[in-house]
Amino acid sequence: EPTCHTPYLCMHSAKANTDAPLITILAKMISAVQLSVLACLLQFLCVLSSEVTIDAASGEILSPAENDDHLSQPFCVPNKLLDGQISTCTAYQITTLNASPRRCIHIEASPPIDEDEKPLVCTNYPNWSDGTNTCKVYAQPRNKDWCTKFGGLDYSGLGVRHNANQACCVCGGGNFQKPRLQIGEYVKVKFGKYQKCEQMRIVEYNFDPSFSYVVEVTKECGRNVLTAVKNGVKEVKKEIQPGEKFHVQDDNPNLIEKHWKVELKKCRYGLAQQEFEFFPADEHLGDSSVVRIQHKLSGVNLAEALGGKTNEVNITRVFEDGLFLGSSDFYYLQIITQLFEGRLNIDGTPWSGPPRSEYVASGYFGEKEYSEVKSSVNDIDDMQFSMWAFKQVEIESDETAGVVDEHAQWLLRMTQSIGVDYLDKLPPFHLLDVEREASKSEVKARFRELSKSFHPDKLVNQPEKKELFERIFVLLQNAYQGLKSADEAEKEKFRVQAESASQIFAHSQHVIELLPFHWTKIDDGTNETNGRYILNVASHINSTLLNVTDEVESDSTEQLWVTFMYSARCSMSRSVVGVVDLAARHLAQLGIKVGAYGCGLYKEFPIEKDDVLGVKSDPICSQFHRRETPNVRVIVETLPGKRRDVESGEFIIVPPDPEVVKDNAMFKYFYAAVPDGNSAQFLPQNFIDFAKAGRQVWESSHLVHKMRKEDFSSPDFISNISIVAFLDGTGLGETNEDVVSTISSSFPGLARRFVNDDVYVGIAQCGFGDEYADVNDAASKRYVDCSKLDVSRLPDIKIYAPNMTEGESLLRGQFGDRRDVQIALESLGNVIRMMIGGEDGDEGDLDEIDDIKEASDEGGGSCGNTQPPPPSDLDLDEIEGVEKTPQLEMNSEEDTQAPPLAEAPKKPKLASPDKREKIDGGRDNKVRDRDRVAGFESRQQARRGGGKILGGGGGGGGGFI
Secondary structure (H helix, E strand, O other), X not given: OOOOOOOOOOEOOEEEOOXXXXXXXXXXXXXXXXXHHHHHXXXXXXXXXXXXEEOOOOOOEXXXXXXXXXXXXXXXXXXXXXXXXXXOOOOEEEEOOOOOOOEEEEEOXXXXXXXXXXXXXXXXXXXXXXXXXXXXXXXXXXXOOHHHHHOOOOOHHHOOOOOHHHHOHHHOOOEEEOOOOOOOOEEEEOOHHXXXXXXXXXXXXXXXXXXXXXXXXXOOEEEEEEEEOXXXXXXXXXXXXXXXXXXXXXXXXXXXXXXXXXXXEEOOOOOHHHOEEEEEOOOOOOOOXXXXXXXXXXXXXXXXXXXXXXXXXXXXXXOOOOOOOOHHHOEEEXXXXXXXXXXXXXXXXXXXOOOEEEEEEOOOOOOOOOOEOEEXXXXXXXXXXXXXEEEEOOOOOOOOOOOOOHHHHHHHXXXXXXXXXXXXXXXHHHHHOOOOOOOHHHHHHHHHXXXXXXXXXXXXXXXXXXXXXXXXXXXHHHHHHHHOOOOHHHHHHHXXXXXXXXXXXXXXXXXXXXXXXXXXXXXXXXXXXXXXXXXXXXXXXXXXXXXXXXXXXXXXXXXXXXXXXXXXOOHHHHHOHHHHHHHHHHHHHOOOEEEEEEOOOOOXXXXXXXXXXXXXXOHHHHOOOOOOEOEEEXXXXXXXXXXXXXXXXXXXXXXXXXXXXXXXXXXXXXXXXXXXXOHHHHOHHHHHHHHHHHHHHHHHHHHOEEEOHHHHHOHHHHOOEEEEEEEEOOOOOOOOHHHHHHHHHHHHHHHHHOOOOOEEEEEEEEOOOHHHOOOOOOOHXXXXXXXXXXXXXXXXXXXXXXXXXXXXXXXXXOOOOHHHHHHHHHHHXXXXXXXXXXXXXXXXXXXXXXXXXXXXXXXXXXXXXXXXXXXXXXXXXXXXOOOOOOOOOOXXXXXXXXXXXXXXXXXXXXXXXXXOOOEOOOEOHHHHHHHOOOOHHHHHHHOOOOOOOOOOOOOOOOOOX
16 A cells, blocks of 8 residues: 655555545645645545546546556656655666766666565574484484374473474475565675675575575675685685575575675666666755665665665765756765764764765776776775766656667767777677676577677668678677687687787777877987887778768878876785876867777787886887886877879878978977876866867967078078977987986977067077988988087087077076976066066966866876885975076986987087086086985975076076076
8 A cells, every 4th residue: 555754755556436526626726745634535535436536746647548557557756856866656777977988876686576476484483402313303314203202292391482383394394485585686695604604695485394595696706715726736715616506495584685786887878777766865855965875686785785874875066057968967976984973072962973974986996897886985096996986767658669779879889989900809708798607598689689780681772881881790799609609719719819818998989099009110210220100090990981071182291199108016006097087078079089099908019027017018009118107198180182093083191291200200399297196187077178179289280480490591580589399319329318308398388488479489400410411311301410519418408599500508507307307488578568568368278288288296106106105315406505696496307327429329419518518516417316215205305496597696607497
């Protein structure tokens, strides 16, 4: 019978034989806010005759023809929760982020069996004994005559009220009742070695001689034991292995109880085990953020299934509205795990503190697979694991019967963005979108589902797509044939051969997992071993995917990429996959692609013994000179142009100018915040700001002159204030890549600042010297002989006054880290602005990323960032003496190596280092070189100041600041 106690109650439609007009008027008068009153009124009317039916949701009287449908179905009073984002009476999937892969909360349960369908079973009296023997002993085959001999004996003198004939099923006694638990349910037991096992399932009922549950272990558990294997080697295994079965006698809740297995499984449309409904919490009807979440199939409350002490879930937003695309879709779920009832303070008074609450999480930092829902997270530092989204389950109808498979959409999106060849490199599990240990029946069912989207026979009227769909269909078919193999050895071999299990972005919806064949090596012609891998994704995109309406002539263009270089061995990389995917979704709308590349994952570049992360062994990663992962940068892919052939009329691909390709390849806007190890830096808004700033740096890079030998004698250079950065063009020198990247990314902003002034900003690449320059080689013309420009160290920044050909170095010593560069260039820009007057050009978003980098200096913990801290007796901010030239005190290194030999150059040719002076009143530069810490730890010292700017300092000279 329906009851009346809450406004969201689902109940059967009431019937009445009262005057129809009167009922209609009453129903219209009742507002939506008073639906609970209406529910109670309708229950009262249930006792009346059944000629009229009122729809409690709308208040309308239904016609007799409509009655039959409403009589058999309960109705639910609609309501809005979470500021209108969630509706009652609607089923939702609760999902993780769209990566690794996106999974749904899944409670394995069968629909409750009607009590009338349950068998009547006999159970022994709980804990009965005749003083020596239990019913179990009476049931043993060797004691088959005990019931006749001893079953009727009176044991009341021993304090036993019943005899065996009354208490034991084998003797004709016991209790007859329906089982509490049903076959297929997961349980916990509270005795023996099994009490610590959490994944056990009832597989059958046993009736002989008395009832017992037959329970099977589904996951290894228990204590660790050593087991001997071949060749005398021992291995550690759990004491209880999957498949082991045992009996639980008596249907006693003190021995066995139901355990809800709350899992994470791949989201499937129409799967009832993944559907939940939301209702207001009983005690928080005015707070739409406190709700009850109920599993639709089993009726279990989600909070209670996770071990919560109440049935309430507190839901809060993760991000602000409008922060990025989809920022309003994600929530934290919090449950109460301890109430502290009866707890007292030290003085004996009742404790009045709040209950203990914990966040519902999909995993923990460092885990590779996320299969169970956790409820023991006390904070949300690892945001990715605590974020959830609610996806409404579409009601089956003519409109939704043909719902497009989400994975099929992903396969198409990947082919359109990176090419169909990419799918051939995916592990078969990923390609078919099944679990790694999926059964043959599950693999077969999934293959049939995907075949509906890609079967070539369905594209008779679309010949331009048929070839592509045929290729996808064949790939799906090959994956299916391999996974369904009955030969487990062959199946495992197929898995190993076809799977790169460590690709952490293989499931990502919007981040492209880049493979080695997406990179092409180019050679600048100066050295056989010197080359650079550049992105060349466009050449692998299948032409049948191109929009035929876009067949117009075009010049070579550029595609901006944010590349996420990671190591599969680094937990930091895995912990941010989901939030990076969120940023990639937003950046796709801005025309910026996000790609990820796994360092050391591929057989083309085997990992060396001393390279744990693979960043040194893999040339694609090593070219960026980073020791830690993850590291992120903005790079540029040069796309080919298109021209229509005069004779054939067909469009042909026009390769880009090699010099343009090389110039674009030099652009690498490094995200210096990432190596500091703070996962908060990967929050979507920070990642997006970095990408936008990188795009602006790229767009402003044309303001920076790429200087060659003749540019140093040009009127533009000589007649203006000039600022020139000298970098290692050979790639063979020993330079701080962090400093070089910061200079390269900061100079476009500096140029934009003076875009309206007579200030010349350029970057020169130092080569091996004029004696090695080939006048017929275009590549060699890109380099200058820095030994003739008084450049004695790299990188260096020089300032030239108008009509002066000899420049002054910005610093007396080497740049210690990126902060040295930022402070020095900011100071330089301020001084020049004061000298020439005027206003700065628009710097746009370039300041935003500096705020992100500033915050990152508090972090630490990325993989591979293991530099020791500076010695405690070294004060990086120490300033001694007074100097005539205003100086910014920075760390300095002395280049004591001799100039390169003419017959075998191994680094750029520079001016003699003899002119370089000692700093800090004569302190030996070698001390600074030995104590130099080029990583994160040194920045903590540098943040205290970095020396005087435009003020007095120690003796010496040779620097502008």
